[in-house]
């Protein structure tokens with residue numbers, strides 16, 4: 245997840261998951277620059293041995309660039325390369341990238357074909373149900389994906405127009421899963437192990453992808469783990485500093501994480517968000533130890 249699931253956050257999740265999080269995916273990587281391996285992308289492409297098999301996700305609108313990026317990702321050790329066809333952000337989708345591909349299926353097809361011929365590792369795709377309610381295209385997307393050799397399709401059960409609002413349409417995901425020849429991974433609003441198991445049982449998906457719930461609850465993959473928020477915060481800070489974050493950069497990320505963890509505690513939350521230094525921030529957690 246862009247801006248969140250960098251190496252240190254994934255390390256945190258992995259440590260908390262007790263081995264239960266089966267596949268880690270990079271943040272999505274832009275293919276918009278003349279070269280793919282920009283310093284920012286090189287940084288985002290780093291992964292730990294323990295994360296293998298690791299999936300690298302790319303986005304863009306140009307088949308040649310995406311094919312070249314896919315080959316370079318494979319060269320850096322990606323076990324899977326995934327095309328993002330779901331990002332609704334205006335700066336991405338308005339340029340025909342991310343969910344923008346749902347409005348230009350011929351280009352999606354060109355891109356998948358080019359990427360597929362550039363790599364030996366499995367090609368995956370993540371998409372939404374369509375651009376908006378009036379232009380649902382998930383059936384066509386499935387046909388294209390299967391025809392172009394995509395080996396797994398993750399479907400977020402919303403349209404681009406919905407953004408993150410409303411409820412994910414799991415019936416629509418289930419209808420696609422019922423006819424698909426490739427494994428379908430369902431995505432949208434899964435925030436507990438029970439919901440994940442129900443989705444797999446009731447909608448015929450081969451698995452689920454968990455996004456925002458892992459931001460509010462980094463130990464979601466291991467519900468039986470005994471963890472306290474304080475040690476999670478300290479550990480995340482340590483991991484970011486080890487990974488070269490400045491203390492102020494790490495403080496920004498700590499605030500992001502904790503404001504999500506503490507959504508139900510508005511006073512506490514506004515206190516931590518005002519902290520000017522890591523030590524001031526960590527003091528809020530002392531009483532919880």
Ligand SMILES: Cc1cc2nc3c(=O)[nH]c(=O)nc-3n(C[C@H](O)[C@H](O)[C@H](O)COP(=O)(O)O)c2cc1C
Pocket residue numbers: 245246247248270271272301328330370400431432433434453454455456457
């Ligand atoms: C901050 C943020 C960043 C995201 N970045 C990505 C991304 O880089 N790639 C991707 O496929 N999806 C990304 N997503 C979408 C999620 O992966 C997921 O599809 C969506 O949030 C719905 O699932 P959920 O209800 O489990 O969160 C992002 C979502 C959020 C909120």
